[in-house]
Amino acid sequence: MTDPPAKTPDRRPGGRTARIRAQVLDAVRAELAEGGHEGLTMEGVAARAGVHRTTVYRRWRDVGGLLVDVIAAAGETDWQPPDTGSLLGDLTALNQEIQQSLTAQPSFAVALMAASFHSEQAARAQTKLWADRYAQCEILVDRAVERGELPSRHTDARSLLIAATAPLYHQLVLLRADPDPRLPERSAAAALLAAGAGAFTVRPHESG
Structure with missing residues (x-):
């Protein structure tokens, strides 16, 4: 299965945008860990994150976009x-x-x-x-x-x-x-x- 290209932010968001991103990515991690890729849906992530699904679709477009951003967030951590x-x-x-x-x-x-x-x-x-x-x-x-x-x-x-x-x-x-x-x-x-x-x-x- 292939996915269309998804746009990811060129810079780290701040304020409300940052809070929404954190909520959504936390929801992706939880959904993915509990149900695997097969159980990961835009609607499920939106519901768990407490965010309207149109917000999730507008920013991440699809499940592939969510996964890419979760991985990008892992690279942003201050791990040594x-x-x-x-x-x-x-x-x-x-x-x-x-x-x-x-x-x-x-x-x-x-x-x-x-x-x-x-x-x-x-x-x-x-x-x-x-x-x-x-x-x-x-x-x-x-x-x-x-x-x-x-x-x-x-x-x-x-x-x-x-x-x-x-x-x-x-x-x-x-x-x-x-x-x-x-x-x-x-x-x-x-x-x-x-x-x-x-x-x-x-x-x-x-x-x-």
Whole structure:
């Protein structure tokens, strides 16, 4: 299923517009977490938000527009990567955050991932959000290099981060396994061992 392009605000709204946006996006999160993409409707969001449906249609146009704005709002949060003083600690803390978001009941994170398979708009927005988050987390690797925890300054940070976090998504989303409190640290440690062995080291001419 594809969606027509939806317009999103070029700047953050203020005053009453900001309040309406917050109410509507909170309603989208709740509706999506409870009923999934299949249960997400403009009318349901408007009713939950206490906003007239014409307001929702005028601003967001369709469900795809609502999903894009919810994802955009996630990117606006003042989130910072962990800084525990070690790469193992940082990756473990990051994985703990991911595990918590994936195992919350109901899990908005899982519902949003599922919704992205039904909306090209949401898929594009979510890909950008994840890419931005991984780029933001590259500082974890930079700090580890400065502390001498990694073998060289030619470590591919993105590959290391993906290796450290991927087991969480595999176990909890793909296999739907029960959460394992040891998994965040175990996945981080495995990625760190691989990094120490040079698994994510690239030659200077390859990194460009």
